[in-house]
Amino acid sequence: MPDDRVTGRLLRAIAVLAFVAALASVPLFAGKFVIYLAMRVMILGIFALGYNLLLGGTGLLSFGHGAFYAAGAYGLGFFSLHLSPNPLLGVAAGIAAAMLLALLIGFFSVRSTEIYFAMLTLAFGMMVFSLIWNARDITGGDDGLIGIMRESIPLFGGVKISISQDSRYYFLVLFFFLLSFWAVHRIRNSPFGLVLAGIRENAKRTEFAGLAVRNYRLAAFVISGAFAGLAGSLETLLESNARPFMAHWTHSAEPVLVSLLGGIQTLTGPVVGSILFVAMREIVQRFTENWMLWFGIVLLVIIMGFRGGVVGVVRQLADRARGPRGG
Amino acid sequence: MSMGNVLLETRKLSNWFGKICTARELDLAFEEGVLTSIIGPNGAGKSTLVNLLTGNLPVQAGSVLFRGKDITRFPIHKRVRMGVCRSFQILNIFPQLSVLRNVMIPVLARSGRSMRPFAGISGEKAVLRESEELLEKVGLSRVRDSVAGALSHGDQRLLEVGVALAAAPVLLFLDEPTAGMNPVERVRLLESIRELSRGGRSTFVLIEHDMDIVFSLSDRVIVLHRGEVIGDGPPDEIRENARVREVYLGDEMTDVFRITGEE
Numbered sequence: 001m002p003d004d005r006v007t008g009r010l011l012r013a014i015a016v017l018a019f020v021a022a023l024a025s026v027p028l029f030a031g032k033f034v035i036y037l038a039m040r041v042m043i044l045g046i047f048a049l050g051y052n053l054l055l056g057g058t059g060l061l062s063f064g065h066g067a068f069y070a071a072g073a074y075g076l077g078f079f080s081l082h083l084s085p086n087p088l089l090g091v092a093a094g095i096a097a098a099m100l101l102a103l104l105i106g107f108f109s110v111r112s113t114e115i116y117f118a119m120l121t122l123a124f125g126m127m128v129f130s131l132i133w134n135a136r137d138i139t140g141g142d143d144g145l146i147g148i149m150r151e152s153i154p155l156f157g158g159v160k161i162s163i164s165q166d167s168r169y170y171f172l173v174l175f176f177f178l179l180s181f182w183a184v185h186r187i188r189n190s191p192f193g194l195v196l197a198g199i200r201e202n203a204k205r206t207e208f209a210g211l212a213v214r215n216y217r218l219a220a221f222v223i224s225g226a227f228a229g230l231a232g233s234l235e236t237l238l239e240s241n242a243r244p245f246m247a248h249w250t251h252s253a254e255p256v257l258v259s260l261l262g263g264i265q266t267l268t269g270p271v272v273g274s275i276l277f278v279a280m281r282e283i284v285q286r287f288t289e290n291w292m293l294w295f296g297i298v299l300l301v302i303i304m305g306f307r308g309g310v311v312g313v314v315r316q317l318a319d320r321a322r323g324p325r326g327g
Numbered sequence: 328m329s330m331g332n333v334l335l336e337t338r339k340l341s342n343w344f345g346k347i348c349t350a351r352e353l354d355l356a357f358e359e360g361v362l363t364s365i366i367g368p369n370g371a372g373k374s375t376l377v378n379l380l381t382g383n384l385p386v387q388a389g390s391v392l393f394r395g396k397d398i399t400r401f402p403i404h405k406r407v408r409m410g411v412c413r414s415f416q417i418l419n420i421f422p423q424l425s426v427l428r429n430v431m432i433p434v435l436a437r438s439g440r441s442m443r444p445f446a447g448i449s450g451e452k453a454v455l456r457e458s459e460e461l462l463e464k465v466g467l468s469r470v471r472d473s474v475a476g477a478l479s480h481g482d483q484r485l486l487e488v489g490v491a492l493a494a495a496p497v498l499l500f501l502d503e504p505t506a507g508m509n510p511v512e513r514v515r516l517l518e519s520i521r522e523l524s525r526g527g528r529s530t531f532v533l534i535e536h537d538m539d540i541v542f543s544l545s546d547r548v549i550v551l552h553r554g555e556v557i558g559d560g561p562p563d564e565i566r567e568n569a570r571v572r573e574v575y576l577g578d579e580m581t582d583v584f585r586i587t588g589e590e
Contacts, residue, residue, distance in 0.1 A: 183445075191435050191451060192444040194424075198432045201421035208381075208419075209433035210407035210494050211441060223444070 023174055027167040035166055039238055041278045042177035043231045044258060048270035049184045050227020051255035056264030057188065058220045059200030061118045063252050064105065064125030065228045068098040070132060070247035072229030073236040077145035085151035087163065087172070091233045098229020099222050101128070106221035110214055113203070122249055129247040144243035148236055166238075173234055180227060185267055187223070196220055228255075257295075261302055263309025272311050331359030332394075334498045334530060335380060335411065340389035342375055342554070349375040351554040352389065357498060357532060362524045364533045364541040367551035368574065373534045374416065376551065377500045381413045382406045393498075407436075410497030414487045414504055416534070421490075422476030426467055429475050429486055431458045433493035458493065465489040465519060481512035488516065492529070502534045513537075517544060542566065550574070 026038045047069060054060045075097025076090040084090070109120040132139045139145065150169060152160035163169040187193050195216055198206040207213050236242045245251060254277070255270070262273025280298070284291040306313045335357040342350040349372040357363060365373050378384035380391060382403040390399040393409055401409075421429050434454050435441040449455075462468045465485050470478060475486055488504050501520070505513045517540060524531050535541050541548060541562070548565040550558035558564075558571040565571055 186445045186447075189448055190444050190446050191441050191448055191454075194428060194432060194435065194448055195441050197424060197428075198421055201423055202419060204383075205419045205421060205490065206432065207403040208407055208412060208491070208494070210404050210412075210436040211432075212402070212404045219442070 020178065023177075024171075027170050032166060035170055036238075037278055037282060039166070039170055039173045039234075041274050042173050043234050043238070044254065044278060045271045045274040046177055046180045046234070047228055047231035048255040048258040048262075048274055049180050050224045050231075052224075052259045052264055052270045053184060053187060053196070053227075054220050054224040055256065055259050056266075056269070057193065057200065058196040058217060060110075060113070060217060060220070061256070062109075062121040062221070062224075063118050063249060063256070064109075064121030064123075064128075065224065065255055066247045066249060066252035067105065067125045067128035068102050068225040068228035069232035069235075069251065070128060070242070070244070071098040071101040071225075072232030073242035073246050074132070074139065074145060075229065076233035076236050077148050077242040080148050080151075081145065085149055087151060087153055087237055090237070091176075091230065094233030094236070095226050095229045098232065099226045102222045102225025102228075103218070106218045106225070110217040110221055122252070125247060125249055125252050129244060129249070132244040132247055139244065142244060144241050145236075146241045148240045148242070150237050150240065163237075169238065173238070176230060176234060180230065181267075181271070184227075188267060192216075192219070257299060259309075261299060261309055263311035263313075265308060266311040266315070269309050269311040273309065276310065331361060331530075333357070334359050334394060336392040336395075337380070338390045338392070340376075340379060340386065340391065342372075342379055342384065342387050348554045350379060350389075353554075353556065355549070355556070355559075357530065359497075359530050360524075360527060361546045362521075362531050362533070362544060363547045363549060364535055364545040365549045365551060366535060366538070366541055370553075371551040372554040373551055374502060375554075377413060377502055377532075377534060381411055381500060383413075407433075407494050407496070410495075411500075412491050412494040412496035412498075413500040414491040414502060416502040416506060418483055418487055420475050420483060420486050422474070424475055425472050426462065426475050426478070426486060427455075427458055427471045429490050430461050430493040431455070433490060433495075434458050434461070437495060461489060461493050464523070465492065466515070481508050484508055484512070485516060488520075492523070496529050498532065499529045500532045500534070503536060504533065505535070505537065505540065513540075520544070 023038070027035055030038070051062070051065055054062055072094035076094035079093035080090045105121065105124040109117055109124065112120055133141060135141070150164050152162045154160050163172055195206065195211055198209065199213055199216055203213050232246060258273035258277050259270045260273070261276055262271065263269030280295055281291055284294045288294070302309060308316065333356045337353050337355045340350055340353040341348070353376070365376065367373050375384065379386055382401060386399050390397055392398065393406070393411060398406055398409065421432065431454060434457050435451070438454050440446070440451065440454070459468070459471065462471050465488060467482060467485055467489060470482060475483065478486065484504065484507070488501060491499055491501070504520070505516055508516065520531060521544060523529060533545070545562055547560065548558070548562050549556060550565060550568070550571050552574045557574060558568045
């Protein structure tokens with residue numbers, strides 16, 4: 001048994017290292033388009049990883065996280081256009097804006113659970129969308145915020161790192177992606193994460209453990225909002241604009257679909273889901289306009305046949321291959 | 328039986344479901360160290376009373392005091408922190424978590440370390456140790472790493488009590504803790520309750536259907552009927568209480584009364 005555990009940990013470490021190495025080498029070998037797609041995968045991955053702390057981690061289904069994504073995007077946009085073009089400070093501003101909005105929306109939403117919670121977050125999300133859409137003078141309305149530059153990152157002693165090229169910006173996205181992955185992993189295995197799991201399993205019992213469930217739900221909501229804000233600000237730097245449709249409910253559905261596709265009870269599920277989502281969109285879109293139809297069919301199969309998502313199924317198969325040794 | 332301090336007190340506590348009264352101006356006091364049982368026919372208001380006392384139901388009229396402090400409007404988690412906890416008649420555990428993690432959650436809550444998002448759970452040595460000791464106490468060490476939902480019914484009932492105990496309550500309400508247990512498991516659980524009660528850390532209040540259990544275990548028996556107290560005293564006194572006998576007459580409980588009375 002202990003041997004199994006050690007080899008398991010070793011295998012996992014090797015897998016993580018190989019994954020990081022593969023990601024880091026993308027700009028060295030791949031063309032512009034693949035670099036771009038890899039960034040889209042990582043940004044969606046950050047969005048979904050954080051979102052899944054709420055869905056898989058706490059058992060709350062939110063349909064409004066597009067609002068926090070947009071808060072991150074517009075937060076960075078305003079900061080960069082009006083205050084300072086420093087991309088790191090801009091990202092920090094985006095995250096702060098998203099967390100503030102999540103605190104506000106979460107405060108009212110976490111009072112309810114299940115369908116009521118989902119509907120409240122949906123309603124708040126739509127409000128944020130129409131606010132952005134209608135406040136033309138401030139947000140640029142349907143044009144969005146445009147002309148956001150990717151300035152160099154100033155370091156100590158006047159040294160600057162240029163990120164204007166995609167192949168360089170890639171490493172900033174990679175850095176934040178790995179940081180997010182590590183952070184979510186830590187949170188899942190922390191005392192706080194255990195309390196969230198308790199709330200997911202049995203909120204009443206968690207209250208009777210002496211814990212203020214609503215506060216923990218709110219904390220999880222704000223944390224997942226922070227990741228959404230990070231993803232939004234990174235996309236804004238990538239595309240050099242922030243668009244109102246980032247807050248649209250169809251965009252809020254993306255981390256839900258991605259998490260379900262990959263498997264909500266696993267750490268890697270949302271990442272695998274993001275890879276599949278972006279890859280499918282790119283491939284299927286070449287053959288048909290209705291890529292959502294095909295994606296819908298795949299999701300249907302996953303939900304009806306493989307509740308654990310892709311990662312869950314792979315894990316089951318691996319367990320079966322290892323034989324009935326148990327443990 | 329020594330007279331302890333009053334832990335929990337109710338003043339004219341009342342509750343209705345529509346027109347049905349499930350608690351009528353109840354004035355009750357629960358003293359430290361007195362193992363109390365609450366009995367009564369179905370619909371007598373036993374579970375309602377526990378729900379009102381633990382914050383699971385909002386109080387409609389009257390008040391609840393804990394150590395003299397008015398806690399009528401306190402939320403559940405605050406009452407638990409003060410020392411009032413409960414187990415449930417219907418299993419209320421964390422089914423997908425391991426047995427150890429089930430009891431870790433209340434222990435963590437008390438440690439004040441439950442908000443730490445980046446600390447490793449395996450680093451919480453004191454919490455782990457206390458949780459393991461608790462599993463030892465309720466006899467679940469052998470299944471500590473099993474998923475709670477996969478345990479036998481009896482073990483899940485033990486865990487239900489274990490999770491409630493993990494909150495280190497001063498006053499613990501056990502709502503039919505032995506429901507659905509086989510006789511062997513039942514005796515084992517009651518033995519541990521008796522032992523824990525003697526240990527003096529927690530005061531127990533049981534809701535039970537099994538009269539054997541009630542009369543052999545309790546220091547005090549409260550009989551509820553339609554939201555009112557119709558008997559309150561030591562088991563021997565309750566057994567002889569005319570009103571109690573009258574209420575139970577015609578009920579299947581009559582036999583139980585006769586049998587235990589003849590012992």
